[in-house]
Amino acid sequence: xxxxxxxxxxxxxxxxxxxxxxxxxxxxxxxxxxxxxxxxxxxxxxxxxxxxxxxxxxxxxxxxxxxxxxxxxxxxxxxxxxxxxxxxxxxxxxxxxxxxxxxxxxxxxxxxxxxxxxxxxxxxxxxxxxxxxxxxxxxxxxxxxxxxxxxxxxxxxxxxxxxxxxxxxxxxxxxxxxxxxxxxxxxxxxxxxxxxxxxxxxxxxxxxxxxxxxxxxxxxxxxxxxxxxxxxxxxxxxxxxxxxxxxxxxxxxxxxxxxxxxxxxxxxxxxxxxxxxxxxxxxxxxxxxxxxxxxxxxxxxxxxxxxxxxxxxxxxxxxxxxxxxxxxxxxxxxxxxxxxxxxxxxxxxxxxxxxxxxxxxxxxxxxxxxxxxxx
Amino acid sequence: xxxxxxxxxxxxxxxxxxxxxxxxxxxxxxxxxxxxxxxxxxxxxxxxxxxxxxxxxxxxxxxxxxxxxxxxxxxxxxxxxxxxxxxxxxxxxxxxxxxxxxxxxxxxxxxxxxxxxxxxxxxxxxxxxxxxxxxxxxxxxxxxxxxxxxxxxxxxxxxxxxxxxxxxxxxxxxxxxxxxxxxxxxxxxxxxxxxxxxxxxxxxxxxxxxxxxxxxxxxxxxxxxxxxxxxxxxxxxxxxxxxxxxxxxxxxxxxxxxxxxxxxxxxxxxxxxxxxxxxxxxxxxxxxxxxxxxx
Amino acid sequence: xxxxxxxxxxxxxxxxxxxxxxxxxxxxxxxxxxxxxxxxxxxxxxxxxxxxxxxxxxxxxxxxxxxxxxxxxxxxxxxxxxxxxxxxxxxxxxxxxxxxxxxxxxxxxxxxxxxxxxxxxxxxxxxxxxxxxxxxxxxxxxxxxxxxxxxxxxxxxxxxxxxxxxxxxxxxxxxxxxxxxxxxxxxxxxxxxxxxxxxxxxxxxxx
Numbered sequence: 001x002x003x004x005x006x007x008x009x010x011x012x013x014x015x016x017x018x019x020x021x022x023x024x025x026x027x028x029x030x031x032x033x034x035x036x037x038x039x040x041x042x043x044x045x046x047x048x049x050x051x052x053x054x055x056x057x058x059x060x061x062x063x064x065x066x067x068x069x070x071x072x073x074x075x076x077x078x079x080x081x082x083x084x085x086x087x088x089x090x091x092x093x094x095x096x097x098x099x100x101x102x103x104x105x106x107x108x109x110x111x112x113x114x115x116x117x118x119x120x121x122x123x124x125x126x127x128x129x130x131x132x133x134x135x136x137x138x139x140x141x142x143x144x145x146x147x148x149x150x151x152x153x154x155x156x157x158x159x160x161x162x163x164x165x166x167x168x169x170x171x172x173x174x175x176x177x178x179x180x181x182x183x184x185x186x187x188x189x190x191x192x193x194x195x196x197x198x199x200x201x202x203x204x205x206x207x208x209x210x211x212x213x214x215x216x217x218x219x220x221x222x223x224x225x226x227x228x229x230x231x232x233x234x235x236x237x238x239x240x241x242x243x244x245x246x247x248x249x250x251x252x253x254x255x256x257x258x259x260x261x262x263x264x265x266x267x268x269x270x271x272x273x274x275x276x277x278x279x280x281x282x283x284x285x286x287x288x289x290x291x292x293x294x295x296x297x298x299x300x301x302x303x304x305x306x307x308x309x310x311x312x313x314x315x316x317x318x319x320x321x322x323x324x325x326x327x328x329x330x331x332x333x334x335x336x337x338x339x340x341x342x343x344x345x346x347x348x349x350x351x352x353x354x355x356x357x358x359x360x361x362x363x364x365x366x367x368x369x370x371x372x373x374x375x
Numbered sequence: 376x377x378x379x380x381x382x383x384x385x386x387x388x389x390x391x392x393x394x395x396x397x398x399x400x401x402x403x404x405x406x407x408x409x410x411x412x413x414x415x416x417x418x419x420x421x422x423x424x425x426x427x428x429x430x431x432x433x434x435x436x437x438x439x440x441x442x443x444x445x446x447x448x449x450x451x452x453x454x455x456x457x458x459x460x461x462x463x464x465x466x467x468x469x470x471x472x473x474x475x476x477x478x479x480x481x482x483x484x485x486x487x488x489x490x491x492x493x494x495x496x497x498x499x500x501x502x503x504x505x506x507x508x509x510x511x512x513x514x515x516x517x518x519x520x521x522x523x524x525x526x527x528x529x530x531x532x533x534x535x536x537x538x539x540x541x542x543x544x545x546x547x548x549x550x551x552x553x554x555x556x557x558x559x560x561x562x563x564x565x566x567x568x569x570x571x572x573x574x575x576x577x578x579x580x581x582x583x584x585x586x587x588x589x590x591x592x593x594x595x596x597x598x599x600x601x602x603x604x605x606x607x608x609x610x611x612x613x614x615x616x617x618x619x620x621x622x623x624x625x626x627x628x629x630x631x632x633x634x635x636x637x638x639x640x641x642x643x644x645x646x647x648x649x650x651x652x653x654x655x656x657x658x659x660x661x662x663x664x665x666x667x668x669x670x
Numbered sequence: 671x672x673x674x675x676x677x678x679x680x681x682x683x684x685x686x687x688x689x690x691x692x693x694x695x696x697x698x699x700x701x702x703x704x705x706x707x708x709x710x711x712x713x714x715x716x717x718x719x720x721x722x723x724x725x726x727x728x729x730x731x732x733x734x735x736x737x738x739x740x741x742x743x744x745x746x747x748x749x750x751x752x753x754x755x756x757x758x759x760x761x762x763x764x765x766x767x768x769x770x771x772x773x774x775x776x777x778x779x780x781x782x783x784x785x786x787x788x789x790x791x792x793x794x795x796x797x798x799x800x801x802x803x804x805x806x807x808x809x810x811x812x813x814x815x816x817x818x819x820x821x822x823x824x825x826x827x828x829x830x831x832x833x834x835x836x837x838x839x840x841x842x843x844x845x846x847x848x849x850x851x852x853x854x855x856x857x858x859x860x861x862x863x864x865x866x867x868x869x870x871x872x873x874x875x876x877x
Contacts, residue, residue: 008450008451008452008454008455009450009455009459011452012452012455012456076420079416080416080417080418082416083391083415083416083417084382084383084386084388086388189413189415189416190413191413192411192412192413192414192586194411195512195513195514196514321511321512321513321514325513328584330416330420330421331421331422331584333420334419334420334421334422334423334425334584335420335421335422335501335584336422337420337422338420338421338422338423338501341423341445341452341453341482342445342446342451342452342453343446343483343562344446344627344642345446345447345483345484345546345563345564345625345627345642346483346545346546346547346562346564348564348625348626348627348628348642349545349546349564349565349566349610350545350546351628352545352610352612353541353543353545353610356541357539357540357541357543360540360541383686384686384687389685389686389689390732390733390734392689392690393689393729393730393731393732393734394734396693396696396697396729396730397730397735398793399697400696400697400700400730400797400849401793401795401849402793403697403700403701403817403862404700404847404849404862404863404864405792405793405845405862405863405864406816406864408792408793408845410793411791411793433693434690434693434694434697435690436687436690436691436694437687493698517790518790520790521788521789521790522789553815553816553864555844555845556845573819575819577697577701590701591816592700592701592702592816592817592864593701593702593816593817593819594816594817594818594819595816595817596816
């Protein structure tokens with residue numbers, strides 16, 4: 001019987017209905033609320049906000065719910081929503097030095113102004129499954145004094161950046177020449193990237209880039225494929241206020257605050273004819289508590305500075321076009337998964353070609369054999 | 376118009392449409408040249424037609440009649456999905472008939488029925504750069520286009536000739552547009568390449584994740600690359616369409632049983648339907664036709 | 671110059687649909703050079719602009735396009751106020767920096783001084799919109815090239831000889847070039863850089 005591929009509309013409807021049923025799971029189990037996701041899976045929410053490029057924990061949690069917990073699918077949902085949002089204005093540059101710090105770690109100095117603040121972390125936990133969570137018990141809560149300390153810190157004074165302490169001695173490069181004004185960065189969601197891309201564009205690209213890809217690239221760069229084995233000068237997490245200058249007021253007003261994680265790496269640089277040896281910087285920043293992401297950005301960012309620092313570009317991690325064209329999980333996922341779409345026509349073309357080539361080869365062999373026999 | 380979706384007409388905001396429209400105009404003015412544009416995120420994955428959709432969204436108006444095909448067929452899942460998207464967000468009329476469509480968005484085929492003046496054919500393009508698999512770097516391929524340095528492609532095709540006695544590229548077959556720019560025709564079978572040249576309809580190409588738009592105006596020379604002693608040729612089949620008997624259209628091969636028996640049917644379903652209506656019959660016309668994918 | 675509110679007029683009644691329709695007209699003439707189309711989606715244009723010019727600007731210009739105006743237009747409060755208000759396009763003094771240059775036929779800039787784009791990015795060139803006294807399909811210029819099956823006739827009135835010569839010669843620099851829209855009343859046509867222009871004969875070219 002001939003089977004015509006018909007009924008696409010109905011098939012799609014049915015497929016989506018099945019997907020919704022599957023997402024809900026066993027209806028005897030209570031449904032997960034967006035609030036629960038937001039409160040209890042905050043690190044997943046942070047990842048979706050970062051790669052989705054929208055600071056909105058509620059919508060990120062909704063996206064995670066809708067995507068059955070698939071981070072890449074959730075990121076895609078948030079991105080597609082983001083595109084349609086009107087722009088009310090552009091914020092002033094954030095001042096992370098004024099961050100209300102909840103956690104701050106330096107790998108370069110034992111102590112410094114503001115101190116080391118361990119805050120909340122998975123670091124130093126022994127990765128032993130906690131079966132008490134399985135038993136639906138109440139999770140252990142932080143003792144009073146830990147809470148009190150954390151609140152006191154957040155309310156306390158902001159602390160200077162570790163790298164600025166090095167800067168005072170001139171041991172580390174300036175982020176920019178003294179006296180140069182703020183430049184308005186290009187917006188890579190509005191304009192295509194042209195190569196070579198400037199640092200602000202590279203950073204935008206990395207910050208919305210796939211966490212796994214960046215993590216692996218930074219791992220590779222530390223293992224020698226990129227000459228990058230830095231020190232973590234500082235990693236800090238906390239709230240920063242966002243300010244906007246409304247046209248009619250002409251001065252900045254605070255419109256909200258965001259939780260950010262910032263990473264600053266200290267890399268070696270052997271100097272050049274013009275410059276004495278000094279440290280160089282790699283920078284990363286991310287929404288929420290996203291240390292792995294911020295550090296990966298900082299490492300890859302530094303590797304990508306090879307060309308501007310006069311280092312030889314030897315590895316993919318240092319190659320702008322290679323890295324920046326492939327960071328985006330929405331693009332990567334789309335392109336890989338498009339192989340699921342029909343390719344009947346192209347495949348038919350290849351079938352026709354390969355059959356013809358084989359036929360011709362057989363004919364050639366036969367005629368050669370015949371010629372040899374005749375001879 | 377049923378645009379009660381909370382989104383603008385045809386989904387994209389007006390500023391994005393204007394930006395894309397300006398890119399399309401430049402594309403038309405420089406046939407075959409890839410114009411970079413600020414590609415937007417679409418609610419479909421990259422590689423699934425987002426470039427074509429952005430072009431369609433910027434071109435389409437209330438008076439248009441839209442046809443969407445994938446592999447030549449109107450009823451393949453992705454074609455259905457894209458057609459629905461525009462029916463939903465733009466409220467436009469859709470059609471499966473090539474003759475009555477004003478806009479045709481396509482993936483991988485050019486309809487068999489010759490297109491007319493004032494129709495617009497919009498191709499979905501995954502990788503717009505014909506030289507990409509020879510030189511992966513955008514900065515390099517851009518220079519090659521600037522200098523018309525296309526020797527590397529000739530070398531690649533000639534290597535095929537040396538190895539197989541033929542140019543072994545069967546789809547996505549590179550063309551020269553208006554004697555100046557080498558262009559990727561999108562992954563259409565080379566069978567469709569000759570239709571591109573001197574076509575009375577306007578051809579627009581959108582690559583979503585590579586963020587490029589290009590165009591071939593009506594009545595523009597489009598030549599498939601070849602060699603004097605190995606001229607360009609298209610696919611042909613010994614079989615005819617089992618439904619309409621056509622011996623001149625692009626055929627899909629369908630496996631009909633576990634022993635690998637097969638039959639060939641038109642890939643362009645509207646063309647096939649039209650022929651059946653005109654009374655043409657193939658060898659399998661009386662076979663019962665079942666539908667799959669309706670679980 | 672700021673926006674003078676007393677000069678403001680209404681733009682498109684239905685901006686979404688009218689912008690699309692005018693764009694389709696622009697696309698038609700750019701892809702079929704020398705074809706004449708009418709665009710009719712506004713009641714009026716600011717004093718000094720033809721309706722077709724005004725509709726093109728409403729459809730294509732916005733805060734992302736730098737616009738240069740020829741001197742009479744640049745001194746016209748109605749034109750400037752309405753462009754600023756409706757399109758929010760930045761106006762530039764130097765025509766070499768413009769994405770779009772809008773000129774009266776008697777005030778054409780030297781083509782050579784506009785932005786021709788670069789070999790790697792020929793799309794970054796200026797698009798020129800010219801307001802002329804008459805457009806017709808009378809035999810005058812014979813056009814050929816992409817978008818034209820055999821040849822097409824076009825007559826654009828009021829162009830200075832030097833400009834015509836420069837336009838005809840500019841084809842040699844392809845793929846660099848200036849793409850042009852020609853506006854008269856409600857009429858619109860275009861000549862992209864690919865269109866070869868053959869004057870009917872030297873005597874007629876002079877008229």
